[in-house]
Amino acid sequence: MTASAGATIDAVVDQVDIVADQVVSLVLRRADGQQFQPWQPGAHIDVHVGDGLVRQYSLCSSPEELDHLRIGVLHVPDSRGGSKAVHALLAGTPLTISEPRNNFPMRESRRYLFIAGGIGITPLIPMLEAAEAAGKEWTLIYGGRSRNTMAFAQQLEDRYGPDRIRIIAEDEMGRLNLDQILAMPRAHMLVYACGPGGLLGAVEERCMGWPPGALHTERFVASTLGAAAANAPFEVELARTGTTVTVPNDKTILEAVEEVGVRVLSSCRGGLCGTCETQIISGEPEHRDAVLTQEDRDAGEIMLVCVSRAAAGCPRLVLDL
């Protein structure tokens, strides 16, 4: 096993900055002075915030700089206490975190449209950097209540310019006009969206006329199991075949299952077409496809094994294969 769900790192809070109203940015370094493992845009870390609480925060630093990690945390007054604890941290405080993990990987394409709502900007920042470095056509639409609540807005605008970075502050110009933004699907354009559930729901609804698989979202809604992050290796028991395979971080369930000679019908192999739909006998999946409706997901009976994985804290899925 290359990593386990429970592996932790001793880190230190190196720097605390208030980057917007109710938003702090923490720069973290390893306590042993070593570098962090390489990570890809979209990655997050678990932060152990005390009292057994573990929260996931997206990385908004540059994957090119592995001597530190940066997260941005919004203070949510009515939350279960995670953000409050983080906001209380001071420079120099030791902190237990995980290595970066990625549930929101950035797929290769020709064009990108990034949509951020409020603190949802964080995982997109390294993506903008990657898209820019690769010379892709890209735009960020960043919505928030007012400019002073929108972390990193000014830095991003300064760095990439107002053509690339569209800041939509509600108190100045109203809310994001998603009908307009998403009215015309573009060929080979992927949409990466992160923000509050309401925004993501509205984006999902409008992307239904886009090519299957164009939209990628990240929601920080904990699975019912809560706890540690997904994207750790997990086991898949194949009920019909009677074997169990371990799915490592760098393989899909589909690939791992095919390697032991079990066949699953698939077509796009990217969570787009629904062909590899598989019955779940037990365990909780983390759905990463663009096909299943919320009703399908709530029923918990099927998953698309070409992209989806075991949920955080679910070490074993039993599938009807």
Place this chain on the structure above:
Amino acid sequence: MTVITHDANVLGEDPFDTANLLDPYPFLGRLRDAGAVSYLESTGSYAVAGYQEVYEVLTDFETYISSGGLGPRDIRKDSGWRPPSILESDPPIHTVMRRALTGVISPGTVRALREPFTPPAVELTEQLALRQRFDAITDLAEKYPLRVFPDAVGIPDVGREHLLPYGNMVFNAFGPENYIFKQAFAQGDEHAAAVMRNCQRENLDDTGFGAQIWKRVEDGLISEQQATLLVRALLSAGVDTTIFGIGNTLSVLARYPEAWAQLRGNPKMAKFAVDEALRLESPFQKFHRTVALDTVLGGVHLPAGAKVLVFLGAANRDPRKWGENADDFDLNRNASGHVAFGMGLHQCVGQPIARLEMEIVLQQLLQRVAAIEPDGAPVPILHNVLRGFESLPVRITAG
């Protein structure tokens, strides 16, 4: 950056002549050998035959638009014979209609069809297993989808006899106005009127896909006309292609007895057999797109307004994608990525329903038939764009 382009190889052969329609594969091989993109003198269009280029055309819906129609004429200049369907529309019109279908045809709604779709397959295959020989097309492939699919859409019994002739018109119109086209349209007005009637809300039952689509009108997502067109799209796209899919699968399996034996041992593989057969004998072989803006594909300059004839059937046998045995049926091949259902924005919405029908029929036949072999030569159907058979006599051993 300078893009180096060359002129397309000009081909004198006609993909729509009788010989090439009845046995398309030798021609498709020559077409691929001529280059990824060729110019067809006979049709005045560009032919795209390589997997990579076909994939590019299918996924770049901005450059290769659908609103020019899937036939050889540009219906933007020269109005078509019927109001354009979802398949012949681009965003934003396409977007509205596609959004309306999301959730209507979903994994959940399709899974629920397994139950009603199974008994008719049991009944048909039980009857056939009592016989030593039958026609896999007329006795099975044509019967099964017509038994289950119109019910799933929820159309009345009256007028169902128009579905096949109507589908025949729709698909033949993706080719030139040759004698095949003219024959298909002989009683065109009558068929079209009957199908359109069955797409109206008052003629649909309350539970089928048709009613679900009409519910989107109540939700304010689409207009009444769009609902009619979407139901029409399901009816015109969902019958012939599935019939051909079942027939083509059996035509392949009858030629590969070892594959049948393997499937008998493991009927769960039925869906893989169907998928590989769809790759090898793709029911929907070709259609047109229109070039929106001057572009370059496979090193060939394509001018705005040009028609591109996209050969799905050639891409699905391209050795650069599928290997040297691309022309063989290989039950163990991973056929994922084939373009028999298209790809990208316009990929077949009904794909999961078609797959379900094909899998159920094959599984039921496998339960009752120990061996199947050709009993005389199959008769290919003369069709402008679909690949299938009029007749496929088979001999079976029950058991």
